[in-house]
Amino acid sequence: MVAIQFVGALLLAAAQTASAIHKDQVGQLEWLKSLVGQSSHVSFARSQAGASLAVGSVLADTVAVLSPATGSIVWRHLLAANEALLHVSRVILHLFNLFFVRTVLAATSFDAATTTFHVRTFDVATGFALSSVVVKQKTPTFCDNSKLCEKQVSVKLVTSKTETRLVALLPGSTVVCIDLADSRIVWLQQLDASTSFSQLETSAGNLIVLGNANGVVDVELLSLADGSVKSSPDPSLKTFSCYSSASNAVICNALGRQSAIAAFVPGSQSIAWISPSDLNLGSINSQHLNVEPLSATEFIVSSNVPGAVSPASLVTVAADGNTPKVTVLHTFPEPKKGYKSVYSATAGDKRNPFVARLSFSTKKGKGVKTGSVTSVGVLEFGEGGLIVSIHLDTVVKDGAPTIRLLTYFQDGTMTLFQQGKTKTLAVKWERDESLAHITDSVFVDFPDKYSLDFDELGEPLKKSLELDPVTRYVKRLTGHVGQMQGFLKTLPTFLSSISLPQRNQETAASFNKTAPLVADRLGFRKLLILATSTGKLHALETKFGHSIWSRYFGDSTFAVKDLEVLRPTAVQNAAIIGLFGTLEDGKKSAVQRINAMTGDAIGGIEEIGGSDVLVLKVRQNGVNVYPIVDTDELVVLYPNSPEARDLFDLQLSTFYYYRIKKGDTAVRGFMVEKLPGGEYKGTQLWSVDLPAGEVVADYVQKDRTEPISSLGRVLGNRSVLYKYLNPNLLALATLRETKSTSNVYLYLIDTVTGSILHRASYLGAGHAAKGLDSIYLIQVDNSVILSYYNHGPEAAEVLVEPEVKGSVDRDELKETAGSNKRRKKNTLVSKEGNVVRNTSPNVKGYEITVLELYEMPKPDARIDRFGLNFASTLSLNTRFSDTYTSFNTQKPSILQQTFVFPAQITAIGSTRTGAGITSREILFGLTSNQLYGVNLRILDPRRPTGPITSEDKEEMLFPYRATIDYNPKEFASHVLEVAGIKTIVSTPSSLESTSIVAAYGLDLFVVRRAPSKTFDLLSDDFGYVTLIVTLVSLVVGIQVAKHYAERKRVSDQWK
Amino acid sequence: MRWLDLVTITLTATFAAAAVPIEGQLVRSELLPEFEISPSTRVVLNGGAQTSFVDADGGFYFDNVDDGVHLIEVLSREYYFPKVRVAITGNNMAASMHVDGTNWNSVGPEVKIPLQLSPKVVIDPFMPRPKMTLMSLVMANPMLLMMGGTFALFFFLPKMMEGLDPEELKKMQENRANQPKLEMPDVSESLANWFAPTAPAAAAAAASPAKKK
Known part of the structure; x- marks a missing residue:
């Protein structure tokens, strides 16, 4: 028994290492685009370790630090799916009395399931966590999504000689003070929840919290030491917003009361009142004063009256005895009407103040004018849509100030401009973050190299047909001579290429951008077209990930949702892609056709419905x-042409569709009828109403285009189990949750008749945590694969199974919970007195259940294809045909097995090859930011649980093991970090062994997988040299031997 | 001014009664002294219900963990860490190793509190390339070995024959001539001879060994 298990484990290991790569192959079979998402929070940081660019994306839930020099990711953290990022702010930690600066990134996120806030701080230089605190939400807030909550978060850092504290204002009017050294909440103050607090300012010893209470500005002053509420510094300031600099001066907008701006320095007794005209701001009212602290004592005060010019001044607030004194240092020239301005000052208090102003128009987006104390000229931007935000950074380098500018465009492009020696801003780097928001993808073949329109010399066929035979012959001959000359020139490289192992041949750098866009010999090069939620469309080639084209639909309201290949690539003709999407914020549906090779639109956007x-x-x-x-x-x-209608009319009698989406409680099936007026209308044919409490968690329809190489599975005794290959099979996983229990149910439904072919319950199964999706389904060949988190028997809700409305049978409602390993035979008696068996194994963790569908439980038997269709009985051929009819009442025979999966899953996909002969590999996206492959042979319900027989050996079955062991060689992403995989798609290459897999979510990763090894390709270290040397030495050996044999024969005859 | 709660609440006062924090550290062990902690490492509780990013010393922290039995996993792309089962009752905490697929109630080897987890294996996703040497090329190929053996026989057998005494050689050749031929009798020839009036001498000679048999 032990020996058998050992052999099994060895076989398992052999099967699992099928497609691991060698270290020197890194970068040849895969490429990765590491992304951070469209950033909502950007700040430049500078410390002893150098400059860095901190970004946080509320849309992608990422916190990251980029290198300002190259734009590459220094470190990046993707939050778990059950946490929504609310806010990221950069705080500077002064250690050892301002001498040593450490920059810290504070990230605030919200877990809606547990209603807790997470306040984490990270070291900007390394990415390591510094502190982490969980704050339970006290009062429910009206902000239910991160975009709304984001505005209610404010984080400030307070340093003293003894300790460093972080004060955070959280949605729901909670103010929390955290000790960074030991991740401890020092105090927590719950302010009035009816006020929407949004801003937090610190001034020596005090904390000013600003909020909006039914349209009135509310200011609260808290003590930094213990969070207790103090009175306001001046009662007249109670209802106005204040802005403090790093730690010293405070400027308050008190325009409504005093027609003036208040400034004070904490510690000093009095307040200075200044009129806006003294600050060269003209006459403005209280709502339109903007104050931006630049350094300890310097502020930019500006008016931001919408639609008007916005004058601004640089002021300094200093304590002059007990009275604060406000001095205007500089008045900025007025920018154009409708322009916004951003300001930046140099870091460090002791340096001369250098302020840069950048004025830009968000309306046009093309021309952005920059102006500052030192003029930097005009920037011209390309087609990136409107500017979403601009971030300015100034630094004094070698005594001269320089500017860095980070712009964010609507299409998701992030561009950093840097001032060069000539003072002009030039593009330093660009990141396309729209790829982090992919909504749909499609693979398209490149056109063939040889076409029907061109002859073998690449000349148009029409032209060469006009020539007389002699000229044509001479032309061809010269062409061949030319080709020969070309070959001779490349001969040394060719020889050296065969003398070296081929593995070092192709790299991403060797990509020739000017080369024609044609298919390669092995079909590894395909076009991956991606639609993103930013409105940008990308076409990347799959070999190295180079961009072929990109297109932005920002000018219109067209949002692409779905990509369809309307016409596939045919010989030299490029494919046509249909972009199905919505117009005018989803009010209308529309389609746009594009050429897949160029991205050019074919015709305009056509409306297709509501x-x-x-x-x-x-x-x-x-x-x-x-x-x-x-x-x-x-x-x-669509298209609504007479030909299309004729084609549809022909298929009308067999055309059915169904409606389902996640969260639904029913599935409905429809047939289409032609109305007398020639219109088509769907009529409901069936519906499956799920039992009360169950909702659709995931569903997957059988892929009809999937190639099937074999109708059956040959067993060890040479008999055949015929696969149940119903093209109308819908697999549906539903979830039933109560406060303490969670069950998953799997339905197999025929989408034509709505009959439930199978129903199984998985007691105790569900999502790992609320907001953390764990239920995924996939259909591969005749297998259905389901993943879920098993919460153990205590979460199992044992019910007397309810009757499912629809065509489900009583005998279908079998308990097939969990796996059949270590089956506990405990029986429970339900309230109604029916005996229900609880078979949940006492395990906790992620599990994968595999179902294999066969026509009959017995080998060599098939479903009777007479079915219910009487007409079919008249034709003898039907009985033996492979055509499946949904009107057959026969249900499939199902084999099921469950395996414990060692990691948390974020997505499931599978490889796909041209003919389906190669064994399939199931790919899993993991929360450890990896892509992991498991051969379908491992996920086989026929793996024997008992002793292995000779027939099992013949069938090459591995003995059953309850767990799928981690095999390091099966990480398709090897050492790379592929963050947040949500979708895994694949396409066959021209080689039967190899499949091209794309995994995306936050990152985009494309890899070639060969689950049964590259059996149709010589290995990359094939010894061409050895082969040639062997052949040559054989010929030489024969000649030498011949010579000696001849000599011997002659000498023998002389004897 | 409306205040819902004017009392300053500290963490201990609010949460200590309901739940306890779990603290731990990822540490180097004698097994893997080269272990370096990476900032991308995360530690998760109960399949991802709570996530903790690690600090520079490998420390992780879960706040507010309720009574019950919990599972701690380390998400790392570089190292494989064992899973830990933590049972909390009130302020008492007991930790043990957990092996996937085993009964959740079964308690594995004890892990000390505060948790100090060390990696067990380096995750090496690459296949090593076989080292190419001439000897390995020859010795690993049975066809080459067989060819070598045949060549050796071709060379050395004639040499051995040369070394023999001429008389011995003669004896051997005679022996070989006298050895019975193992071929099957030629049926067609026998049938032809059957009807032939006089058997040719050569045929008789050829048939003689068979007759002897």
């Missing part, structure tokens, strides 16, 4: 027609 349409597909003889169903079940064809 909001929320269902795009279906009918394919016949290589022609695609897209029936588009609206919410009233009216069906419109």
Whole structure:
């Protein structure tokens, strides 16, 4: 038994190491785009370790630090899926009496399931955590999404000689003070929840909290030491907003009361009142004063009256005895009307103040004018859409001030401009963060190198047909001579290439941008077209990830949701892609056709219906027609041509569709009828109403285009188990949750008839935590693979199974909970007195259940294809045909097995090859930011649990093990960090062994996988030299031997 | 001024009764002295319900962990860490190793509190390349070995024959001639001879060994 297990483990290891790569192959089979997402919080940081750019993305839930010099990621943290990032701020920690500066990034996130806030701080230089505090939400806030909550978070750092504290204002009017040294909450103050507090300012010993209480500004003064509420420094300031600098001066907007601006220096007794005209701001009212602290005593005060010019002044507030004194240092020239300005000052208190102002228009987005104390000229931007935000950084380098400018465009591009020696701003680097927000993807083939329009010399066929045979012959001959000359020139490189192992041949750097966009010999090079939520469309080639084209739909309201290949690549003709999306904020649906090779639009955006349409597909003889169903079940064809209608009419009798989405409690199936007026309308045919409490957690339809190499599975005794390959099979996982229990149910439904072919319950299964999706489904060949988190038997809700409305049978409601390993035979008696078996194994963790569907439980038997269709009984061929009919009442025979999975899953996908002969690999996106592959042979329900028999050996089955062991060689992402994988898609290459896999979520990762090794390709270290040397030495040996044999024969005859 | 709560609340006062924090550290062990902690390492509680980023010393921290049995996992791309099962009752905490697939109630080897977790294995996703030497090329190939053996026989057998005494050689050749031939009798020839009036001498000679048999 032990020996058998050992052999099994060895076989398992052999099967699992099928597609590991060698260290020197890194970068040849895969490429990765590491992204940080569209940033909502940006700040430049500078410390002893050098400059850095801290970014936080509320959309992608990432906190990261980039190198300002190269734009590369220094470190990056992706928050868990159950936490939403609210706010990121940079705080500077002065250690050892301002001598040593350490920059800290404070990230605030919210876990909606547990209603807790996480306040974490990270060291900007290394990315290591410094502190982490969890604050339970006291009062429910009206902000239910991160965009709203974001405005209610404010974080400030307070340093004293003895300790460093972080004060954070959290949504729900909670102010918390955290000791950074030991991650401890020093005090927590709950302010009036009806006031929406939004700003936190510190001034020596005090904390000013500013908020809005029903339109009135509310200012609270708290003691920094214990959080107790103090009175305001001046009662007249109570209702106005104040802005403090790093630690010293405070400027308050008190325009409404005093027609003046108040400034005070904490510690001094009095307040200085200044009129806006003294600050060269003209006459403004209280709402439109903007104060921006630049350094300890310097502020920029500006008026921001919408639509008017915004004058600004640089002022300094200094204590002159007991009275603060406000001095205007500089008045900025007025920018153009409608322009916004951003300001930046040099870091460090002891340096001469240097202020840069950048004025830009968000309306045009093309021309941005920059102006400052030192003029830097005009910047011209390309097509990146409107500018979302601009961040300015100034630094004094070698005595001269220089400017860095980070701009964010609507299309997700992040560009850093840096002032060079000539004082002009030039693009230093650019990051395209739209790729972190991919909504849909499609693979397209490149056109063939040889086309029907060109002859072998690359000349148009029409032209060469006009020539007379002699000229054509001479032309061809000269062409061949030319090709020969070309080959001779490349001969040394060719020889050296075969003398070295091929593994060092191709690198990303060797990509030739000017080379024609044609398919390569092995089909590794395909076009990956990606639609993003920013409105930008990308086309990348899959070999090295180079961008072929990108297109931005920012000018219109068109938002792409779905990509469809309307016409695939045919010989030399480029594919046509249909971009299905919405117009005018989802009010209308529209489609735009584009050329896949160039991204050029073909025609304009065509409206195809109202909001929320269902795009279906009918394919016949290589022609695609897209029936588009609206919410009233009216069906419109795209394209709506007479030919398309004829094609659709032909398929109408067999055309069915269904409606389902996550969170639903029912599945509905429809057929389409042609109305007398020639319109099409869907009529509900069936519905499966889920039992009360169950909601759809995930669903997957069988991929009809999936190649199937074999109809059955050959067993060890040479008999065949026929696969159940119903093209209309919908796998559906539902979740039923109560406060303490969680169950998952799996349904297999025929989408034509709505009959439930199988139902299984997984007691105690569910999501690992609220907001942390763990239920995923995939259909591969005749397998259905389900993943979930097993909470153990205490979370199992044992019910008397309810009747499912629809066509489900009683005998279907079997308990098949968990795996059949270590089955506990405890029986429970439910309230109604029915005996229900609780078979949940007492385990906790992620599990994968695999179901294999066969036509019959017995080998060599098949489903009777007579079915219910009487007409089919008349034809003898039907009985033996492979055509499946949904109207057959026969249910599949199902084998099921459950495996414990060692890691947390974020996505499931599978490899796909041209003919489906290569064994499939199931790919998992993990929370450890990796892509992991498991061969489908490991996930086989037929793995014997008992002693292995000779027939099992013949079938090459591995003995069953309850866990899927981590095999380091099976990390498709090897050492790379592929963060936040949400989708895994694949396409076949021209080689049967190899599949091109793309995994995306935050990062974009493309890798070639060969689950059964590259059996159709010579290994990359194949000894070409050895082969040639062997052949040559054989010929030489034969000649030498021949010579000696001849000599011997002659000498023998002389004897 | 409306205040809901004017009392300053400290952490201990609020949370100590409900839950306790779990603290721990990822440390170097004798098994893997080269272990370097990476900032991308994270420690998760109960399959990801709570996440802790590690500090420069490998420290991790979970706040407000309720009574019950919890699972601690380390997410690392570089090292494989064992999973730890932590049972909390009131202020008491007991930790043990957890092996995937085993009964959740079964308690593995004890882990000391505060938790000090050390990596067990380096995750090496690469296949080593086999080292190419001429000897390994020859010795690993049975065809080459067989070819070598045949060549050796070709060379050395004639040499051995040369070394023999001429008389011995003659004896051997005679022996070989006298040895019975193992071939099957030629049926067609026998049938042809059957009807032939006089058997040719050569045929008789050829048939003689068979007759002897």
